[in-house]
Amino acid sequence: MASMKDVARLACVSESTVSRVLNQSVPVDEDTRRRVEDAIKRLNYRPNLLAKGLRSRSGKLIGLVVPEIVHHTFASFIQFIEESVVARGCSLIVGNHKNNPDLEESFIDDLIRRNVDGIIFSRVSDESRVMRLINETGIPVVVIDRAVEKEEVASVVLDNHQAGFLAGDYLGKGGHRKIACVTGPLKISLCRERLTGLNEALTRFQAGVAQDWTYEGDFKFESGYLGAQKLFSAHPEITAVWAQNDLMAVGVMKYLLENGRSIPRDVSVMGMDDISLARMITPSLTTVIQPFSEICEEAVDLLLRQKNNDGSRTEKVVIKPDFVVRESTAFCS
Amino acid sequence: MASMKDVARLACVSESTVSRVLNQSVPVDEDTRRRVEDAIKRLNYRPNLLAKGLRSRSGKLIGLVVPEIVHHTFASFIQFIEESVVARGCSLIVGNHKNNPDLEESFIDDLIRRNVDGIIFSRVSDESRVMRLINETGIPVVVIDRAVEKEEVASVVLDNHQAGFLAGDYLGKGGHRKIACVTGPLKISLCRERLTGLNEALTRFQAGVAQDWTYEGDFKFESGYLGAQKLFSAHPEITAVWAQNDLMAVGVMKYLLENGRSIPRDVSVMGMDDISLARMITPSLTTVIQPFSEICEEAVDLLLRQKNNDGSRTEKVVIKPDFVVRESTAFCS
DNA sequence: TTGTAAGCGTTATCAT
DNA sequence: ATGATAACGCTTACAA
Numbered sequence: 053m054a055s056m057k058d059v060a061r062l063a064c065v066s067e068s069t070v071s072r073v074l075n076q077s078v079p080v081d082e083d084t085r086r087r088v089e090d091a092i093k094r095l096n097y098r099p100n101l102l103a104k105g106l107r108s109r110s111g112k113l114i115g116l117v118v119p120e121i122v123h124h125t126f127a128s129f130i131q132f133i134e135e136s137v138v139a140r141g142c143s144l145i146v147g148n149h150k151n152n153p154d155l156e157e158s159f160i161d162d163l164i165r166r167n168v169d170g171i172i173f174s175r176v177s178d179e180s181r182v183m184r185l186i187n188e189t190g191i192p193v194v195v196i197d198r199a200v201e202k203e204e205v206a207s208v209v210l211d212n213h214q215a216g217f218l219a220g221d222y223l224g225k226g227g228h229r230k231i232a233c234v235t236g237p238l239k240i241s242l243c244r245e246r247l248t249g250l251n252e253a254l255t256r257f258q259a260g261v262a263q264d265w266t267y268e269g270d271f272k273f274e275s276g277y278l279g280a281q282k283l284f285s286a287h288p289e290i291t292a293v294w295a296q297n298d299l300m301a302v303g304v305m306k307y308l309l310e311n312g313r314s315i316p317r318d319v320s321v322m323g324m325d326d327i328s329l330a331r332m333i334t335p336s337l338t339t340v341i342q343p344f345s346e347i348c349e350e351a352v353d354l355l356l357r358q359k360n361n362d363g364s365r366t367e368k369v370v371i372k373p374d375f376v377v378r379e380s381t382a383f384c385s
Numbered sequence: 386m387a388s389m390k391d392v393a394r395l396a397c398v399s400e401s402t403v404s405r406v407l408n409q410s411v412p413v414d415e416d417t418r419r420r421v422e423d424a425i426k427r428l429n430y431r432p433n434l435l436a437k438g439l440r441s442r443s444g445k446l447i448g449l450v451v452p453e454i455v456h457h458t459f460a461s462f463i464q465f466i467e468e469s470v471v472a473r474g475c476s477l478i479v480g481n482h483k484n485n486p487d488l489e490e491s492f493i494d495d496l497i498r499r500n501v502d503g504i505i506f507s508r509v510s511d512e513s514r515v516m517r518l519i520n521e522t523g524i525p526v527v528v529i530d531r532a533v534e535k536e537e538v539a540s541v542v543l544d545n546h547q548a549g550f551l552a553g554d555y556l557g558k559g560g561h562r563k564i565a566c567v568t569g570p571l572k573i574s575l576c577r578e579r580l581t582g583l584n585e586a587l588t589r590f591q592a593g594v595a596q597d598w599t600y601e602g603d604f605k606f607e608s609g610y611l612g613a614q615k616l617f618s619a620h621p622e623i624t625a626v627w628a629q630n631d632l633m634a635v636g637v638m639k640y641l642l643e644n645g646r647s648i649p650r651d652v653s654v655m656g657m658d659d660i661s662l663a664r665m666i667t668p669s670l671t672t673v674i675q676p677f678s679e680i681c682e683e684a685v686d687l688l689l690r691q692k693n694n695d696g697s698r699t700e701k702v703v704i705k706p707d708f709v710v711r712e713s714t715a716f717c718s
Numbered sequence: 719t720t721g722t723a724a725g726c727g728t729t730a731t732c733a734t
Numbered sequence: 735a736t737g738a739t740a741a742c743g744c745t746t747a748c749a750a
Contacts, residue, residue: 053497053522055727066737071729081735101498102439103727106742111435113478121464122661124455130463131454134481138488143495145446145478148467155471162476164386165434189386273665302665309667328455329662332606332635334642388743399721404745414719436743440726 054095063091074099111167112142114355117159119151119175124299124327125344129174129196132348140356142169153178160185170355173199192358192365194351198242206358208351208369212242215340215373216249219294219322222338222375224257227384228292228320232265234279234304236296246296246324265290269300276303284311291319291384298323298330298339305333305380316382326376335379347371387428396424407432444500445475447688450492452484452508457632457660458677462507462529465681473689475502486511493518503688506532525691525698527684531575539691541684541702545575548673548706549582552627552655555671555708557590560717561625561653565598567612567637569629579629579657598623602633609636617641624652624717631656631663631672638666638713649715659709668712680704 060067065084072080073088080088091097105111114137118126134144145163149156156177163171164185170192176182176199183202186193195207223231233250236243247266254260267283269275276295280303283290295301301323305315313319315335323330323339330337350369357364393400398417405413406421413421424430438444447470451459467477478496482489489510496504497518503525509515509532516535519526528540556564566583569576580599587593600616602608609628613636616623628634634656638648646652648668656663656672663670683702690697 057727067728068730068738069736072736075729077729079735084735098494098498100439100500100727101495102435102444102500103742104729106433106435106439106726106744107728107730109742121467122457122460127455127460127463130460130479131481134454134479138480138492143478143480143492143499145476146463146467147471147476148464159471159476161431162434165431166476167433167435273661299665306665306667328606329665332632332639332662333666334639390743400744401722401746402720405720408745410745412719417720433743436726437745438726439728440743440745442726 053100054097055100056097058095059088059091059097062095063087105167109167110169113145113163113166113168114142114352115145115147115159115163115168115171117147117149117156117171117173117176119149119177121146121148124329125197125297125325125342126174128344129348132345133172133352136349136352140352149177151177153181157181164189164191170194170358172196172351172355175199192355194355194358196347196351198240201241204366206354206365206367208347208354208371209242210342210347210371210373212245213249213252215324215342216246216251216294217253218249218340218373218375219324220250220253221256222377223292223294223320223322223381224254224259226292226320226381229257229259229384230265230287230290231259231261231292231294232267232283232287232290233261234267234269234276234283234293234295234300236269236271236300238268243296250294269295269303271297271300273299273303273306276300276305277307278303280304280307284308284313292322292381293319294322294324296324298325298327298337301337301339301380302329302333305335305337315380320381320384322381330378338378338381339376341374341376343371343374386433387430388433389430391428392421392424392430395428396420438500442500443502446478446496446499446501447475447685448478448480448493448496448501448504450480450482450489450504450506450509452482452510454479454481457662458530458630458658458675459507461677462681465678466505466685469682469685473685482510484510486514490514497522497524503527503691505529505684505688508532525688527688527691529680529684531573534574537699539687539698539700541680541687541704542575543675543680544703544705545578546582546585548657548675549579549584549627550586551582551673551706551708552657553583553586554589555710556625556627556653556655556714557587557592559625559653559714562590562592562717563598563620563623564592564594564625564627565600565616565620565623566594567600567602567609567616567626567628567633569602569604569633571601576629583627602628604630604633606632606636606639609633609638610640611636613637613640617644617646625655625714626652627655627657629657631658631660631670634670634672634713635662635666638668638670648713653714653717655714663711671709671711671714673706673708675706676704 147159267279326341480492600612659674
């Protein structure tokens, strides 16, 4: 691989001049510029990013930390963040910590040692460690999907209260009054917010998610199934269920279909996220849309803004959800 | 951030000695080693990977090239390759080329400029470019999922003929004789191999996938739906369908369920891959298992072996598929 | 066993 | 506008 030295020699200039042509920092004589550019072409020269990153302390690299990858939410984050990152001339390095704080730590460590320009976290296995990272190294950090609750971290989050409200409002307007909810882990605040939003909407219809009609799941398919089992065994009068993600909604559907309940004739089911599966199952799933692409673009934007602007180090961006009606919901007769 | 110089100073040794302690290359006096290690702890020193990679020409980095990310197959590859790569002390940089050769090229370019230790391709948008890469740079390359057909590239692939054979053998033993197949794009050789394997098994049962009972899909959900529509409108006598991936199998199921055919009572449906969705839908899907984890581990292994051993530059590893019976298939009455 | 010094491929600070 | 030169943080001959 040709280096700057080779280019300089061939173009009969100094390495500094080659650098100047490359970075267009200072004006260069039109004639020498052309000579340099010719040499670059001829040698098929490409600047080495390690040398560049070492010298300039900017690896042109963004790190993304997730707890797993084979999962629609995180795969979406990876995809859209990769796109935004590349659009800004950086590359993406992905780390999967599997909820293991040690793995997470060594991954963060690796990123620091590569002079990354910033780190995006979606979920965190050890919150205090991340805070320490931010305070000790000054590396730009953005948190998405409410990975960290602290005020001092920049973040991009969905308006989860609104997400719940949308679901409740839609089901309420559909005539439903006996509505159950399969939540995510209630120790996660976004789950509580979604539930609050749902209840706020239902109150307006004199409906309500009674304590007994709430099941606390874990965002996995199986917990949707179990939740439906528990809810419908005790309360067969329920006419609609909102699950706080699509995976659990599909679990709810599976239970209902296995037990001879027709969807949406007997029971309406609604989800959240709008993963691709939502269109594929039968009946297709009415769901609240989480605009992954928008979230990711904002996150990368916010991250890179921190280089210049210290105010954005604690900025918070809120994204509004939408929803889509498909076959799994109907008016309550 | 402390550098080697700081450590050297604090430990009263030269930088080379610090390096020796770190890399355990040459024996170091027990006493000085301790001094150095103390200094490292005290300063919380972490070696900079850019400097290291620049000097040693090894970025401790593996590149993975995929056409998309929000897709079970590629997400699986990313997840398992990330794990294998990290287990070997490297990090993973992911690039999504969206079937755009220019994007792919600039991504490969970026990897080269980072002194990557190797690149894994799953699908390729411009095959000749990849070959040129290999020949011109000598960077280790491994191809998975039959991304490139050339003989000169190391690869890890599933035994696709066997995959088809497993499906045919299972359905044949289940008494089915009128079996349809929704294939992937037949210009892709692995799809033809899967079909050949299927037919070979069926021949033994005096069954066969007639020309009219084959539909060429594109691995997407929608094409499964369309395929079923086409196949069953013309040939309602079909009793079983094998789709060459789970997504299309789910599409087939959706069509059948929408049209009042019971699965598996009227029609058996079988897929391939064993994506998580296969367990979630109702009825759950009988399918051929693609052992993603094994494939990825082998790929990383093969890649890193190329550093030392030139024979492995064209080595081919074949992985055997398995299959799992769930609810979507039954004996043919 | 340890130190010295050159070099990996850039950028940035001086001069000129 | 251009060139020397030092520096980024590390590895590796070569000496001692």
